[in-house]
Amino acid sequence: MAINKSTYKDYVVTHVYERLQKGELNPGDQVLESHLATELGLSRAPIREALQQLVGDGLLTYKPQIGNFVAALSPKEIIDAYVTRGLLEGFAVAEALEDFIEEDLEDLEDYCLLMEKHARRGKQKELIEIGTEFHQLLFNKSNNIQLIEYTQRLSHKLHLLFYKHWASLYTPEEIRDRHQELVCVLRSKERPLVEQALREHYNETGQKVARLYEDNEEGE
Amino acid sequence: MAINKSTYKDYVVTHVYERLQKGELNPGDQVLESHLATELGLSRAPIREALQQLVGDGLLTYKPQIGNFVAALSPKEIIDAYVTRGLLEGFAVAEALEDFIEEDLEDLEDYCLLMEKHARRGKQKELIEIGTEFHQLLFNKSNNIQLIEYTQRLSHKLHLLFYKHWASLYTPEEIRDRHQELVCVLRSKERPLVEQALREHYNETGQKVARLYEDNEEGE
DNA sequence: CGAATGTCGAATGTCGACATCTGCGGAGAA
DNA sequence: TTCTCCGCAGATGTCGACATTCGACATTCG
Incomplete structure (x- = not known):
């Protein structure tokens, strides 16, 4: 994996990229914060930051109070x-x-x-x-x-x-x-x-x- | 302003917009999380989320371990x-x-x-x-x-x-x-x-x- | 006197816990 | 049986505290 430059956020982002590439995450799937947190041994804070960045990039869509989902484009x-x-x-x-x-x-x-x-x-x-x-x-x-x-x-x-x-x-x-x-x-x-x-x-x-x-x- | 749909994040974003429009925040200025937090009576968590969104929109630039700054375009x-x-x-x-x-x-x-x-x-x-x-x-x-x-x-x-x-x-x-x-x-x-x-x-x-x-x- | 270095304060990065909300499922009544 | 309501997990939203890192000032040595 890439060098862990400074923060965990980029590490999480990279991890989600890989999950997407491997097909373990598919359009419409919900991305659970707590799941990623335990999976990577981190707290939810850096996870949330990473997910927010992915939303900004258009890879995830965010529904308030519900969660983040892999973008399912029409x-x-x-x-x-x-x-x-x-x-x-x-x-x-x-x-x-x-x-x-x-x-x-x-x-x-x-x-x-x-x-x-x-x-x-x-x-x-x-x-x-x-x-x-x-x-x-x-x-x-x-x-x-x-x-x-x-x-x-x-x-x-x-x-x-x-x-x-x-x-x-x-x-x-x-x-x-x-x-x-x-x-x-x-x-x-x-x-x-x-x-x-x-x-x-x-x-x-x-x-x-x-x-x-x-x-x-x-x-x- | 717009209705405060669900979370504090949008509220913070709007607040920063207003600060920018009023000229209270100028290109190059650092945007302190703790300052905004006390100013709005919130914890730093929703502040950080809002700032991240602003970075995604290109209004702020983010320097790891240092902070967020109002974008100063050349x-x-x-x-x-x-x-x-x-x-x-x-x-x-x-x-x-x-x-x-x-x-x-x-x-x-x-x-x-x-x-x-x-x-x-x-x-x-x-x-x-x-x-x-x-x-x-x-x-x-x-x-x-x-x-x-x-x-x-x-x-x-x-x-x-x-x-x-x-x-x-x-x-x-x-x-x-x-x-x-x-x-x-x-x-x-x-x-x-x-x-x-x-x-x-x-x-x-x-x-x-x-x-x-x-x-x-x-x-x- | 100037430059390198040690130390301190402050801001960010991260954590674990609590609060709030959503969706589901079961119990009860018509 | 079926509809409604209530309550229960489990998810997100928020909080306060601790750890780590950066920048600046003060100190010391050449």
Whole structure:
């Protein structure tokens, strides 16, 4: 696990991340403070702080006097989140368009091939890791702190809530082509094209993920 | 103020908002838990929860083992925040372009005139109120929950940190014209134009606000 | 006299206990 | 039998106290 920098809060946050990734916590589940407290050998204070941070990140929803629950996004909310992600990343990349040098683009192309390879071999974990790094390379070129913060948050939220589906959405060829096309558009250095391409990249994925959750209607 | 729904946390948050609006809390100031606790007659627990939420909203910055401070944005960060605001609101409006009916546009034009009037008479509070409502009308037409959440948050942050300058940035005529132009572009129903107009609307303001903070270099 | 160091006060981090509220389940009456 | 009401766990909300860490002042040595 990560180094225990200063407080227990980050440790608890990390722990919940892992529980989410392992699928031990699923959308709609209640996250009990006392349970986490005994599990980690802490009091409820640092647990509560960690949960509050997770609520701020959108991973949990908080109902006063009742508790915290793993976010259960409706199909519409899933699409909304992905659309917003596309908007943010598209703009971030467009703003930093001039900073992408040939070397960066070649690295990105390498990632495309790597993703295809991992997808073919069913190495889901590696596939997702490379995919995440691909997009991090993109929006981290921006030097707009505010923009990066929001993009990072949203990226994190989508990652933890939906990463488990990512390997089943596209065929290995599609994965490669979709990302390869982004690199091509980047090469063109045409700002509007870049923004549009990234928006559609995420719109498409959002639609697909949302379709997986079509039945579960838990509106309020 | 809003109804005190259930817990003290929201009460504390509201209290800090008011302190910020009254100028009793300024960028860089440390926000002491114990001070707030005695001031409100509460223990530190609900205070800490409220402060954490404010950190999540970007109004405070948190330094482990040291404390919470009112966010002191550098000029660059101010510009970044406004640019991001323009991006979000521009997209939100563009997405809901078809939902703006003539009546909405006329309401918006009324607001333009009202803003000019209040500005002329030095009614700062009313001016800001109408200005906020103007932009709320814009982005609240969107039905993208995720987008609205981020826009709302950022709007709130900028409001509390910089609203005090808003009346001194533009002349009454400029205020009217700037917003009138937004309505005109809205009328054109041209998506790219609308996005671009709102981006520039906020870019301009961001530049102006940032200039006010050019001296205060408090890097870390 | 200036700089490094020891010590003290204060603020945050954490804890365990109590107060309050929610939801469930059983007992009793129509 | 079924509906209603009451009371009981168990969860969150809040509190006061202790532990730990940071910053500043005072002291001491070069």
